[in-house]
Amino acid sequence: MEFQEVVRRRRMVRQYTADPVDPAAVDRMLRHAVRAPSAGFSQGWGFLVLDRPADVARFWDATTPPARAARPDPWLRGMRTAPVVIVPTSSKEAYLARYAEPDKGWTDRDEARWPVPYWHVDAGMAALLILQTAVDEGLGACFFGVPPDGVAPLRAAFGIPADHTPVGAITVGHPARSPSRGSAASRRRRPAAEVVHRGHW
Template sequence: MEFEEVVRRRRMVRRYTDERVDPAAVDRMLRHAVRAPSAGFTQGWSFLVLDTADDVARFWDVTSPGTGEPSAWARGMRTAPVVIVVLASKDAYLDRYAEPDKGWDDRAEQRWSAPYWHVDAGMAALLILQTAVDEGLGACFFGVPPAQVPAFREAFGVPETYAPTGAVTVGHPDPTATARGSVARRSRKPWDDVVHRGRWGGRTGDGADGGA
């Protein structure tokens, strides 16, 4: 598939069929993810692959707050046969930038203009999403509720030095599913609302099309 087509087809898929996902496709997603850029070439990410029914069920059990009836979103997402949790290590970045070629030997977090450990992990997650499209699969990136992170760590043996940036469900899209709620009502913002040339508000001409 051409790269432009991959970008255009990428959507957040929130419901899946029960068809098995080829492990080779998941491996390809991860091989692409580790090619993402990272500050200082720190590569302070890690990926927890959950691809058995028991592991996926345990993930939802420990990351879903409350004991009430799951929402429509949750019921759809739970149909995914694979979950990839994208983790980031802040310590890896603080250590890397305390090395001689960087020289921030105080490891001060306030030096960072943004938490690049999560920025870089997010770029790796995008490569997973795009590779899923290229494999003819669907995927959705979502967050792990902060209050549920301790239970997630305990359930899967994740060390304290890593925090989840988010998780990606992967599977074959359910062709009968339709967008719901606010997602169905929203479209892409106009090009000139988000792209500025020369100065804020500077017009850039016609650009990308709309779409969900």
Template sequence: MEFAEVVRRRRMVRDYDAERPVPPEVRERLLEHAVRAPSAGFSQGWAFLVLESGEERDRFWTATTDGGTPDAWLTRMRRAPLLIVPFSNKQAYLDRYAEPDKGWTDRDESRWPVPYWDVDAGMASLLILLTAVDEGLGACFFGVPPDKVAGLREAFGVPEEYRPVGCLSLGYPGDGDRRSPSLRRGRRPLDEVVHRGRW
């Protein structure tokens, strides 16, 4: 598929065919492409928790939701046969920029205008989303509620220095996938969001 077509087809999919697992070679391509993302100073302060078995996925949903009867969104999302949780590691960036070729030996976080550790993990996530389209998969990036992060860490033994930037559900789209009502807003045109030469 041409790259322009991959970009045009990219959308969030919220229902999956639970009977069709993601083939191992496709899963590995998703991850191999993720680590090709740019990272400040080539810090590569990301990590990916891959959850494929039913037990692993159930443990994720138990740790990150309130329990009870799942609503329609969660019912459809839980069908995804593959979850990938991208994490960022701020310390990897602070340590990298304290190395001789960078020279910020104080590891002062205030030097960073934005948290590039999260930005870079987000770029890696986008490469997973684009690869999913190219492989004929559906995918959705969604957040982990802040009050559920500790439970996620405990459920999977995630070290404290790693912060989840979200989660990617992946699989072949199911019959119940519907376009998000948010899409009714329409895509903002370029002349609204692009400022050429000055604001």
């Protein structure tokens, strides 16, 4: 598939068929993810891959509040149909350590040196490559946030180390035919002319 077509077709998919996902396709997503740029080539990311039904169920059990689990809304019911969940994580420690090395020289490891948390930015770039690769594989995917009160149970359920922060999660599967398009169905896409500022804001 041409790259422009991948970009055009990419959307967040919120409901999936029961068809299994080829493990080789998931491997390609991850191989592409680790090609993402990272500040100082720190590569402070990690990817928790859940592709067995029991593990996927544990993910939803860990991250869904009991009241919502008891009465799931359409979004949750649809998302739980995904056969694969990938959790991208970022390690701030990897970046602080990398920039304390001799070729960078920030030996004080002061976070104030970072205008934005590039450990999260870079993990987001890797996540986008997963989303784009899913499209190229003829699959659907959706990136979404883990609720704050679900992070600790998620860590405990899957042994995510303390120095890695889940930046979200990605469902992957074969898209089901569904009229639901989320916010994109009710909000227009802003044209480039509204958001691109040349020479001056």
